[in-house]
Amino acid sequence: MKVLIACESSGRVRDAFLRAGHDAMSCDLLDTEVPGPHYKGDVRDVLNQQWDLLIAHPPCTYLSSSGLHWNTRRPGRAQLTEEGVEFARLFIEGSTHIPKRAVENPVGCLSTRIRPPEQIIQPWQYGADASKATCLWLHGLQPLKPTAWVPPRLVIYGDKYVMRWDNQTDSGQNKLPPSDDRWKERSATYPGIADAMASQWGAH
Numbered sequence: 001m002k003v004l005i006a007c008e009s010s011g012r013v014r015d016a017f018l019r020a021g022h023d024a025m026s027c028d029l030l031d032t033e034v035p036g037p038h039y040k041g042d043v044r045d046v047l048n049q050q051w052d053l054l055i056a057h058p059p060c061t062y063l064s065s066s067g068l069h070w071n072t073r074r075p076g077r078a079q080l081t082e083e084g085v086e087f088a089r090l091f092i093e094g095s096t097h098i099p100k101r102a103v104e105n106p107v108g109c110l111s112t113r114i115r116p117p118e119q120i121i122q123p124w125q126y127g128a129d130a131s132k133a134t135c136l137w138l139h140g141l142q143p144l145k146p147t148a149w150v151p152p153r154l155v156i157y158g159d160k161y162v163m164r165w166d167n168q169t170d171s172g173q174n175k176l177p178p179s180d181d182r183w184k185e186r187s188a189t190y191p192g193i194a195d196a197m198a199s200q201w202g203a204h
């Protein structure tokens with residue numbers, strides 16, 4: 001299959017599809033972090049070419065639930081959310097010339113502004129000791145099946161037991177310390193999820 005991985009600089013999903021024998025290319029405004037077929041530039045330059053499968057990871061900074069509360073406090077931020085919604089719409093509702101499409105984003109306003117996702121997955125269902133609810137909007141694709149379950153640790157929080165994974169503090173915050181690259185590390189697709197996409201969606 002000819003596979004376009006939109007908005008990916010890590011190369012993880014692209015390389016999973018290449019390993020599975022597909023003709024895959026990633027595309028991002030940034031360089032690819034590992035060598036491989038990559039278009040550096042605006043995805044709209046290549047989106048209208050012939051692709052069998054599109055997997056898109058549009059920016060979530062102004063869309064995710066964790067940041068939306070800033071929209072009422074920071075001038076101009078609500079406009080960036082609007083632009084983010086329209087960019088994501090290009091992949092969720094547009095791109096209809098591509099028969100199989102998957103769009104990935106954290107829990108946020110796309111569910112109400114465009115439509116609810118077909119599926120919400122967790123890295124701990126795909127071999128990673130990490131929690132991060134990830135929505136998938138699917139067209140022409142089956143929901144992704146879990147491949148390897150990683151159990152949580154149980155911690156007492158307040159007066160009850162709660163489940164936490166290794167990327168979480170006991171209170172449920174993300175453990176990664178602030179850094180220039182924090183957003184990149186947090187947004188890179190987990191390898192087990194990339195492999196599941198390639199083995200399951202690449203097999204259809």
Ligand SMILES: C[S@@+](CC[C@H](N)C(=O)[O-])C[C@H]1O[C@@H](n2cnc3c(N)ncnc32)[C@H](O)[C@@H]1O
Nearest residue numbers: 007008009010028029042043057059187188189
């Ligand atoms: C949330 S990150 C996705 C990271 C991805 N999961 C990965 O593993 O690399 C969103 C990416 O979209 C890219 N991006 C934003 N606007 C774009 C555009 N118009 N065309 C291509 N890439 C774009 C950003 O540079 C950023 O790397």
